[in-house]
Amino acid sequence: MAGVEHRHRRSTPGPGRLRRSNADLEQFAAVASHDLREPLRMVSSYLALIERRYRDKLDDQGLEYMRFAVDGAKRMHRLIDAIMSYSKSARPGVVSSAVDANAVLGETLTVLAAQIAESGARITRAVLPEVRVDPAQLGQVFQNLIGNALKFSTGRIPEIAIGAVERDDQCVFSVADNGLGIDDAAQEHVFEMFRRHHPQEDIPGTGIGLATCRKIIENHDGRIWLESSVGVGTTFFFSLPKALPAGDAPVIQADPT
Ligand SMILES: Nc1ncnc2c1ncn2[C@@H]1O[C@H](COP(=O)(O)OP(=O)(O)OP(=O)(O)O)[C@@H](O)[C@H]1O
Ligand SMILES: [Mg+2]
Known part of the structure; x- marks a missing residue:
C-alpha cells in the first residue's frame, strides 16, 4: 500500500x-x-x-x-x-476544547442516512475520543470522507469503518472503505482543488471536498493522509489535538480576521 x-x-x-x-x-x-x-x-x-x-x-x-x-x-x-x-472553511471557526467526536459522527450519519440506506452500506464505528476542534468543521470532514466512501464503491456493498487511536497529544481518526481505491500516481493529487480521478458522468462531485478537509485539518494543526490499493479500498487518516484536561481553557474564540 x-x-x-x-x-x-x-x-x-x-x-x-x-x-x-x-x-x-x-x-x-x-x-x-x-x-x-x-x-x-x-x-x-x-x-x-x-x-x-x-x-x-x-x-x-x-x-x-x-x-x-x-x-x-x-x-x-x-x-x-x-x-x-x-x-x-478557510477560517478556523470556533474551536471547543473538548468536542465529543461520537456526537459529531452521529449527526453526520443522520445527514447521510438516505445515501447510506440507498447503497445498503454497512458502517462500523469505534468509540471515538474527545478532541479540540470546531465541531461543525469536524462534521464537514466526516461528511466528505464518508460521502466519498459511499460514492467511490465498486458495486459490492460498501463496508465503511470509522475508528481512532490516540498518539501522544493527538488523536488519529480513520475512515476505511472497500471501494474503488486510488492508484499511486493519483494519490498525491487528491487533496488539490478540483482534482477528480473517476469519470464524472458516473459519480457526482466537484473535486473540492478533500481540499476543504485538508484546509480544515491543517487549520487545527493536524495532518490528513491516505493509504489505498486499487480494487481493495482506501483509508483516510486525519489527526487532531486531544481534548484539554477538564478545567483548562474552555473555549478558544478563533481570530476573526
Ligand atoms: N474513498 C475514496 N475511494 C476512491 N477514490 C476516492 C475516494 N475519496 C476520494 N477519491 C478520489 O479523489 C477525488 C477527490 O475527492 P473529493 O472529495 O475532493 O472530490 P469529489 O468527491 O469528487 O467531489 P466533492 O467532494 O466536491 O463533491 C475524487 O473525485 C475521487 O476520484
Ligand atoms: Mg467528495
Missing part, C-alpha cells in the same frame, strides 16, 4: 501571511460568487427560454447541444457553491 501525507512544511507562512491569504481567498470567493452567479443566471434563464420557445424548431442534434449547454451551466452553479464552501 502506498501512503501520502500532507503536513505543515517548514516554509508554511507565518500567521500574518496565512491570515492574509485566507482573507484574500474569502474576498475572491465572495466576488466570484456574486459576479459569476449573475451572468450564469442569465445564461441559464435564456437557455431555458430557448428550450421552451424553440424546442419544436430544433432537430435532435440541436436538442442534444441544448442539453450539453444546460448541463454545463448546472455544473458551473455547483462549482461556485463548492468554492464558497471551501472559502468558508
